[in-house]
Amino acid sequence: MDFEKLLKELKEEIVADAKDKFGEEGKLIVSDMKDYLKTSEEKLKKWAGLFIAGAIDKDELEWLLKSQKDLLVMKALVKAGVNKIKAGHYKNRVINIVLNKLVGLVVL
Amino acid sequence: MKTLKKTFIAFMAVTLVSCTSLYDHFTYTETIKTKLDAISLIDKSDAPYSDSEVQITDLKNQMKKMVIYEKGKDKNQLTTKMWELISSDKHLMGSYLKLWEEKGSLNTAFKEQAKPQIEEAFNLMIFYEEKKDKQSQNALTQFINQFNL
Numbered sequence: 492m493d494f495e496k497l498l499k500e501l502k503e504e505i506v507a508d509a510k511d512k513f514g515e516e517g518k519l520i521v522s523d524m525k526d527y528l529k530t531s532e533e534k535l536k537k538w539a540g541l542f543i544a545g546a547i548d549k550d551e552l553e554w555l556l557k558s559q560k561d562l563l564v565m566k567a568l569v570k571a572g573v574n575k576i577k578a579g580h581y582k583n584r585v586i587n588i589v590l591n592k593l594v595g596l597v598v599l
Numbered sequence: 600m601k602t603l604k605k606t607f608i609a610f611m612a613v614t615l616v617s618c619t620s621l622y623d624h625f626t627y628t629e630t631i632k633t634k635l636d637a638i639s640l641i642d643k644s645d646a647p648y649s650d651s652e653v654q655i656t657d658l659k660n661q662m663k664k665m666v667i668y669e670k671g672k673d674k675n676q677l678t679t680k681m682w683e684l685i686s687s688d689k690h691l692m693g694s695y696l697k698l699w700e701e702k703g704s705l706n707t708a709f710k711e712q713a714k715p716q717i718e719e720a721f722n723l724m725i726f727y728e729e730k731k732d733k734q735s736q737n738a739l740t741q742f743i744n745q746f747n748l
Contacts, residue, residue, distance in 0.1 A: 495689055572678075
């Protein structure tokens with residue numbers, strides 16, 4: 492199986508389908524799906540090989556593909572959460588500076 | 600004056616850590632436990648579903664419990680969302696159990712590929728909880744310590 496060819500065809504089909512169905516919004520979906528294909532390339536190769544060899548069936552292949560998408564969603568959630576914590580720390584630093592000043596005034 | 604200072608610091612300490620939910624040791628240990636239970640079941644999933652029904656029910660209940668527990672915490676939408684995702688019968692572990700039930704048993708090659716996917720999902724939740732620990736709790740400790748109370 493020529494996996495590079497398969498991947499190229501997949502990208503082209505996804506781009507065409509998204510543009511056709513979603514117009515301008517399709518660009519976001521295309522970008523999302525390109526990231527998915529890029530970060531999943533090695534796994535996709537392995538899973539496609541197992542499917543062709545008959546070691547896994549269609550439902551199992553579908554579960555693996557969906558799980559990869561779910562993992563990308565979870566990674567995005569974690570990234571958002573960590574950024575939120577960092578933003579919270581920055582706010583805390585500002586509060587801390589103000590507080591130190593005020594406590595200094597109260598004690599003096 | 601000293602009492603006023605202490606009261607003021609205590610008030611501000613509460614304010615400081617209120618941006619996101621705090622590290623929760625129960626969540627941390629229960630996430631690790633759930634991960635181990637899930638992996639143990641995946642290992643058995645090339646055998647009949649009916650052989651592991653008790654363990655499967657326990658895992659489903661455990662995941663439901665975690666969703667309810669996480670929902671009950673303030674400013675905890677992200678962790679709740681992750682638990683909902685992993686336990687839903689349309690995604691990750693929930694859908695794995697559903698597929699196993701529908702098919703009776705799963706291919707050995709499939710379970711070997713599915714296992715790292717599920718492990719990674721749980722690892723992300725563990726990592727996130729650890730981040731809360733290192734950042735939020737340390738911020739609170741540092742803040743209080745600097746006043747030598």
